[in-house]
Amino acid sequence: MSKYFKITWVHPVLVFFALILDGVIALNWAPLLYKLPMSASPLLVLLVLLMPILVKTDDVLNEHLNLYFLAGVIGLIYDFYYTGYVGVSLIGFPLMVGLATWVQKYFEYSYFWEMVIFFTVISAYLIFDYLAFGVINVAKANFQEFIIFHMFPSILINLILFIIVFPALSILYRWLQAPNLVDYQVDNKQINNRLIFRRSDRM
Template sequence: MIQSSKLKYIYPIGLFIAFFLDGAINQVFSADLFQFPYSMISNLIIIWMVFTIFFTGQDQIHFLLWALVLGLMFDWYYTGIFGVNLFIYPLVVMAVQGIKPFVRTTFISVLTVTLVALVLSNSLFYAVFTFLRLTNVSVVFFIGYSLLPTIILNLSMVVVLYYPLKQLFRRTRGASSRTLE
């Protein structure tokens, strides 16, 4: 019970840290991340959600509810267009939860599922903005100059964060965490 209550506090705290770090990284390093024609976007929220789905019990945290709340906050605070991330984040969470039972929790599988989640999230964001006519960038330009650099940036962060976050969740879960590799 103690581990479960720790997770209920660590998950939202980590989620809000990722929320504010996404904005801070994108703002502070904007000269480097957004050099024409390239653009890289930090997606620590997606990384945090994927890690927690893999490293915690599915029944302990209401991932969809938190994804809705953070999607609404992200839309309100960063994009100003309500509903985009409000639906994208829960879709990503459902996709990751659907994939998780079929893969073991290893570095390669977490990296691969994070890749899928990042591609899904950024592609849906692009599709919605194209549909709303808020962007006029071609698919090829989007993939080459935005999606690929974004994936490289975020997978680099996954490589750096994997072991420390795995240890955080192992310590939080206590003795029952032996199932984590």
């Protein structure tokens, strides 16, 4: 990777960009996403937030930036601009980071299993969101209506976003994780100021 591109700052920037993009998608696709009685919530921000966990680069990121802290900050901003009630995503996003981290331990990295994990997290977050709004007496639909008219459409749109975005993001995050040769230093004394060549057996 380039020494100028570090996962420690690229990841927060991408998460913030995804946060804005969620609003853009919701605004421009409103006739499709919010066709009564159905409504679907794009959660691209949650996908990007979980990318270090999904591609197993979170250990590198956590050395310099706590993923739970980032989730809390982004959740707070999400509450201010989208949910309108501070505390829902502020608590929900870090919980989903914890859930994804726990579930990921039991699966090897593959496109299919990462989709399953994302499906699990999205489902859990939507249920948490519904219960949170129920606690503050804001949820208007009963649980059955929530499943049919909001949860199912939201899962569908977010799985479509996963299919479109995840392959490119996976390549990017693995590139960011790759070691930078510029960071390596070799002491000349270790090789006695000589270049070491290995004779090929094919000669």
